Amino acid sequence: MKKLKGAVIGLGYWGPNIVRNFLKIPDVELVSICDISKKSIENAKLSFPPMEMTTDPDKIFANDEIDFVSIATPVSTHFELALRALDSGKHVLLEKPMTLSSSEAKKLIKKAEMMNKILMVGHTFLYADSIQKIKKMIENKNFGEVLYFDSTRVNLGKFQSDVNVVWDLAPHDFSILQYLFGSPQSIHVLGSSHISKKKLEIAHIYLKYTNNFICHIHVSWLSPLKIRSILIGGTKKMISYDDIAPSEKIKLYEKSVSINKSEVTPFSPAYRSGNVIIPHLSQKEALLTELEHFVYCIKKNKKPLSSGEDGLEVVKMLEACDKSLVMKKEVSYV
Ligand SMILES: NC(=O)c1ccc[n+]([C@@H]2O[C@H](COP(=O)([O-])OP(=O)(O)OC[C@H]3O[C@@H](n4cnc5c(N)ncnc54)[C@H](O)[C@@H]3O)[C@@H](O)[C@H]2O)c1
Numbered sequence: 001m002k003k004l005k006g007a008v009i010g011l012g013y014w015g016p017n018i019v020r021n022f023l024k025i026p027d028v029e030l031v032s033i034c035d036i037s038k039k040s041i042e043n044a045k046l047s048f049p050p051m052e053m054t055t056d057p058d059k060i061f062a063n064d065e066i067d068f069v070s071i072a073t074p075v076s077t078h079f080e081l082a083l084r085a086l087d088s089g090k091h092v093l094l095e096k097p098m099t100l101s102s103s104e105a106k107k108l109i110k111k112a113e114m115m116n117k118i119l120m121v122g123h124t125f126l127y128a129d130s131i132q133k134i135k136k137m138i139e140n141k142n143f144g145e146v147l148y149f150d151s152t153r154v155n156l157g158k159f160q161s162d163v164n165v166v167w168d169l170a171p172h173d174f175s176i177l178q179y180l181f182g183s184p185q186s187i188h189v190l191g192s193s194h195i196s197k198k199k200l201e202i203a204h205i206y207l208k209y210t211n212n213f214i215c216h217i218h219v220s221w222l223s224p225l226k227i228r229s230i231l232i233g234g235t236k237k238m239i240s241y242d243d244i245a246p247s248e249k250i251k252l253y254e255k256s257v258s259i260n261k262s263e264v265t266p267f268s269p270a271y272r273s274g275n276v277i278i279p280h281l282s283q284k285e286a287l288l289t290e291l292e293h294f295v296y297c298i299k300k301n302k303k304p305l306s307s308g309e310d311g312l313e314v315v316k317m318l319e320a321c322d323k324s325l326v327m328k329k330e331v332s333y334v
Helices: 017-020 038-045 055-061 075-087 102-115 129-139 167-183 284-298 308-327
Strands: 006-007 027-036 052-054 068-071 092-097 121-124 146-156 186-192 201-206 214-222 222-234 238-242 251-257 271-278
Touching: 006 017, 006 055, 006 284, 017 027, 017 038, 017 284, 027 055, 038 052, 038 102, 038 167, 052 055, 052 201, 068 075, 068 201, 068 284, 075 102, 092 186, 102 121, 102 308, 121 167, 121 222, 129 167, 129 222, 129 238, 129 251, 146 167, 167 186, 167 201, 167 308, 186 308
Parallel strands: 006 027, 006 068, 027 052, 068 092, 092 121, 146 214
Antiparallel strands: 146 222, 186 201, 201 214, 222 238, 238 251, 251 271
C-alpha cells in the first residue's frame, strides 16, 4: 500500500519527539522537516536521516506530494500554519492548545471540513495506556460515584514566550477531564506572576461539575520538583497516578469512608481499606500511539479521538480561565 508522505514543522523541544516517532511508522515516509531557526535545523541534521530540512514552511505547503503536516510550533503560530496547511490540501496534526482563541479553532474546524481533511489535536495523554486504564476503572460500577479529581503538574519552567502556565500545562488536564467526565459547569482560577511579572507562572484551577464532583489543578513553572500526579476519588475506590514514576504509575485503592447517619453522636466514620491493585501498563510511547491513530484516521477517513472539536473544548476551557482571572471570580463554563 502507498505510504503517506508527511512533514513536521517546529523542531524545538517537542517536534523532534514527533519526528522520531513518525520514523518508526512503516506506513509513513517523512519527506520534510522545518524550523525557522537554523540552529534547530543543524541539530536535526545530526539526529535524523537525510530528508529535506528547511527553514521555510512554504516549501512544505507548496509540495503537492505531501499528504499531512504535523505542527509543533509556539501556540501563537498554530492558527496561521494550520490554516495554510489545510488550504494547501494537507491533513493536519496540530499541537495543544490548538489555537489562541475559540474563534480561530472554529475556523480551522470549518476549513478542515471544507477541504475534507483530517484535523487532529495533540492531546497526547488520551493515547497513554495509563489514561485508558483509568477510564476503564472509573467506568466500572465498583468504583462508585466519582467525587474529585486533583492534579499537580509542576516543574521549574519551561517558560513559554507566548502563553502563560495555564495555557501551557492545563491543556493536558483539560483534555483528560473532557475525555473522562465531559465539560464542567464552572471554572475559577487563582494565579500569580513573580518572575516575568507579565504572564502567570503559578495557577490553581478549580472546576465544578454536576453531582458535587469537584476538580483542582495546580500548574506551576516555579517548582523545584517535577511532579505529574493525579488523584481521583470515588465513593468505593480511589486512584493515584504518578506519570513520572518509573513503574507502578497507577494504583487503584479499595479505600472509602462511610458514616452511619443514625449515629450522629459520637461521630464515628468507618474507614474501609482493602487491596491495592497495580495494573500492568504498556511500555509503548503514547506519542507513537497518537501518531499511528492520526495515520489510521487519514487512511480510513475517521474522526480522531482528539478531533478539532475536542481541541476547541480545551481552548474554551482556557478562555474561561482567562475570564475568571479578569473577573476575579468563578465563571460559568456552558
Ligand atoms: N503533546 C504534548 O505532550 C506536548 C509536549 C510539549 C509541547 N507541546 C506543544 O508543542 C508545541 C511546541 O512546544 P515546544 O515546547 O516544542 O516549543 P519550542 O519553543 O521548544 O519549539 C518551537 C519551535 O518552533 C519553531 N518555530 C516558531 N515559529 C515557527 C514557524 N512559523 N515556522 C517554523 N518553525 C517555527 C521555533 O524556532 C522552535 O524551534 C506547543 O504547542 C506545545 O504546547 C506538546
